[in-house]
Amino acid sequence: MNPLIFLSIVLGTFFIMEGITWLTHKYVMHGFLWFLHEDHHQPSEGFFEKNDAFFLIFAIPSWLCIMLGLQHQYYWVAAIGFGIALYGLGYFIVHEVIIHQRFKWFTRSNNTYVKTIRWAHKMHHKRLGKEDGESFGMLLVAKKYWDKVQKDKKIQEKN
DSSP: OOHHHHHHHHHHHHHHHHHHHHHHIIIIIIIITHHHHGGGGSOOSSSOOGGGHHHHHHHHHHHHHHHHHHHTTOHHHHHHHHHHHHHHHHHIIIIIIIISOSSOSSOSOOOHHHHHHHHHHHHHHTOOSSSSOOOOOSSOOOHHHHHHHHHHHHHHHHO
């Protein structure tokens, strides 16, 4: 398979995963699998949450696509698996490290994008129940969050 086609499939899958993640978060995690996601919306003492099971839910199709695609030389299937895995890595870095700071690596960022995704996620977590949620995405956030963060930055610059 042409490396450019392979890379295009990997990157295309990565971007499609944002939509799949949004839909899964809104309709599955805040739906019939709320019992796994609920502890993510509640203050907890431990490091691990039941919500961490979603790592496996997304990792299994990635692993299967990579393994079966490579075994049977369906490289486009393996590329899909690598795209899902790449999104999983992005999710880990953005959600676990940057937003929730489960690992204290990037705690003092003043970057507008970082502040925006943190604010959007904070708005998602302001509701402790599964109903009436907002901001279900991870990498892409609504314009209203960008506007709020930029307004706050301008106020800070004036002071």
